[in-house]
Amino acid sequence: MHLNLFHVLQTYSEHSVDLDVGVPARGLHGEAYRGHVFWDELFVLQLLNLRFPELARAVLRYRHRRLDAARQAAHESGLRGAMYPWQSASDGREESQLLHLNPLSGRWLPDHSHLQRHVGSAVAYNIWQYYQATGDMDFLAGPGAEMLLEIARFWSSAAGYHPARDRWSIRGVLGPDEYHDAYPWAEGPGLDDNAYTNVLASWALTRALDTLRLLPGYRHDELVERLRLDAGELDRWREVSRRLYVPFHDGVLSQFDGYERLTELDWAAYRGRYTDLRRLDRILEAEGDTVNRYRVSKQADALMLWYLFSAREVRDLLRQLGYPARHELQRRTTAYYLRRTVHGSTLSSVVHAWVLTRSDRRASWRYFRDALVADLRDGQGGTTAEGIHLGAMAGAVDLLQRCYTGLEIREDALWLDPHLPSALGCLTLELRYRGHWGVLLAVDHGAVTVSLRDGPQDPVRIRLRGTTTSVAPGETRVLPL
Numbered sequence: 001m002h003l004n005l006f007h008v009l010q011t012y013s014e015h016s017v018d019l020d021v022g023v024p025a026r027g028l029h030g031e032a033y034r035g036h037v038f039w040d041e042l043f044v045l046q047l048l049n050l051r052f053p054e055l056a057r058a059v060l061r062y063r064h065r066r067l068d069a070a071r072q073a074a075h076e077s078g079l080r081g082a083m084y085p086w087q088s089a090s091d092g093r094e095e096s097q098l099l100h101l102n103p104l105s106g107r108w109l110p111d112h113s114h115l116q117r118h119v120g121s122a123v124a125y126n127i128w129q130y131y132q133a134t135g136d137m138d139f140l141a142g143p144g145a146e147m148l149l150e151i152a153r154f155w156s157s158a159a160g161y162h163p164a165r166d167r168w169s170i171r172g173v174l175g176p177d178e179y180h181d182a183y184p185w186a187e188g189p190g191l192d193d194n195a196y197t198n199v200l201a202s203w204a205l206t207r208a209l210d211t212l213r214l215l216p217g218y219r220h221d222e223l224v225e226r227l228r229l230d231a232g233e234l235d236r237w238r239e240v241s242r243r244l245y246v247p248f249h250d251g252v253l254s255q256f257d258g259y260e261r262l263t264e265l266d267w268a269a270y271r272g273r274y275t276d277l278r279r280l281d282r283i284l285e286a287e288g289d290t291v292n293r294y295r296v297s298k299q300a301d302a303l304m305l306w307y308l309f310s311a312r313e314v315r316d317l318l319r320q321l322g323y324p325a326r327h328e329l330q331r332r333t334t335a336y337y338l339r340r341t342v343h344g345s346t347l348s349s350v351v352h353a354w355v356l357t358r359s360d361r362r363a364s365w366r367y368f369r370d371a372l373v374a375d376l377r378d379g380q381g382g383t384t385a386e387g388i389h390l391g392a393m394a395g396a397v398d399l400l401q402r403c404y405t406g407l408e409i410r411e412d413a414l415w416l417d418p419h420l421p422s423a424l425g426c427l428t429l430e431l432r433y434r435g436h437w438g439v440l441l442a443v444d445h446g447a448v449t450v451s452l453r454d455g456p457q458d459p460v461r462i463r464l465r466g467t468t469t470s471v472a473p474g475e476t477r478v479l480p481l
């Protein structure tokens with residue numbers, strides 16, 4: 001765990017605060033992906049928000065400096081707002097490759113990964129979480145709001161009305177699962193209504209509207225005028241945020257519309273023939289087939305929703321969209337995709353450890369350990385020499401920080417709901433939260449102890465399983481579980 005944190009802090013330290021630093025997927029440790037920035041900061045910033053918030057803010061400012069490039073990208077695609085690129089480098093343009101090599105077949109193949117449009121939502125999510133952790137209204141009212149509003153504008157313009165369904169759709173995109181880039185029955189690339197993309201777009205639109213309400217009056221008026229936001233556009237945001245289409249099949253979230261038309265892979269046959277299925281896409285292509293035909297995933301996609309949001313929040317998001325999500329949706333969806341996922345990305349272990357915490361603690365612990373040692377053991381097929389997997393390194397530490405403690409920031413309180421794996425006797429953390437330099441949490445199987453360093457700040461409200469306790473600076477409270 002210390003090594004993981006060390007890797008994160010090798011990339012960032014207080015010396016990076018004033019630098020123009022983003023989150024290259026492989027840290028500053030190697031040349032993989034030519035140092036490109038993807039969406040991996042989604043797995044890194046949640047850790048930094050509660051430990052080194054000024055670093056999280058520096059990374060968000062990096063995105064803000066590239067807002068014009070994202071606006072330009074949207075404009076060139078005939079859309080409005082800001083379209084953050086899937087892969088980018090220093091000038092913020094799209095840098096995704098157009099071809100990639102399958103070493104198994106020796107063929108160069110078209111690469112459509114730039115259609116992963118969900119990066120902007122990751123930026124929006126990070127802005128909101130940073131604001132929740134710090135209460136930094138200067139940032140929210142400044143660069144934060146500008147990015148949030150432009151990202152919301154992008155989603156609203158990317159959504160098209162589907163009259164037969166009386167719903168809005170986002171078509172021609174890819175989700176986080178990079179295996180699927182086209183329908184096997186279609187000529188062109190792109191998939192429709194990726195559940196993760198749509199739910200997050202709805203969330204981003206709602207947060208942008210909330211942000212407008214939160215802004216100080218002068219800043220609200222200035223942004224509305226400068227971005228030329230009128231009532232008609234805001235009405236459309238409201239409408240799209242409530243009526244985006246989300247596909248379901250067999251009582252689970254569908255990764256994208258039409259997923260149920262794909263074929264089941266003969267897993268037993270493939271497991272018999274190959275020892276490692278993580279690059280099933282390459283295996284199938286080399287056999288003259290395509291992974292697009294099958295219900296298989298490289299990494300967590302729909303399940304990302306339960307990584308970013310609590311079960312209750314996912315239910316609320318789906319209900320806002322008019323889908324009466326039941327309690328068992330998470331369990332069923334997790335079991336469904338888990339059976340069909342090969343974890344070809346280290347990020348997948350982080351997400352699965354997270355979503356399995358409550359339903360299968362032992363499995364969660366296994367995935368946690370996979371993420372934790374991914375670079376120590378060079379577990380991703382010899383790729384660590386090209387750079388560490390920063391998202392997995394930070395994500396593994398964050399599993400201890402927020403997942404196993406059940407830590408969330410909601411309604412101006414720290415919510416806790418610990419579910420420690422049995423292998424963990426006790427967890428102690430020192431966090432920063434809204435101006436408090438030392439919120440000490442000690443969590444074991446019987447109690448949570450919260451201590452606040454002395455100082456002039458307001459008390460912190462702790463919500464533990466239905467009870468709210470206020471802890472003042474200098475105070476220690478033991479809260480039994």
Ligand code: IFM
Pocket residue numbers: 025026038039040176178345347391
């Ligand atoms: O961003 C990730 C992606 O989700 C999976 N492939 C590697 C990328 C860079 O880490």
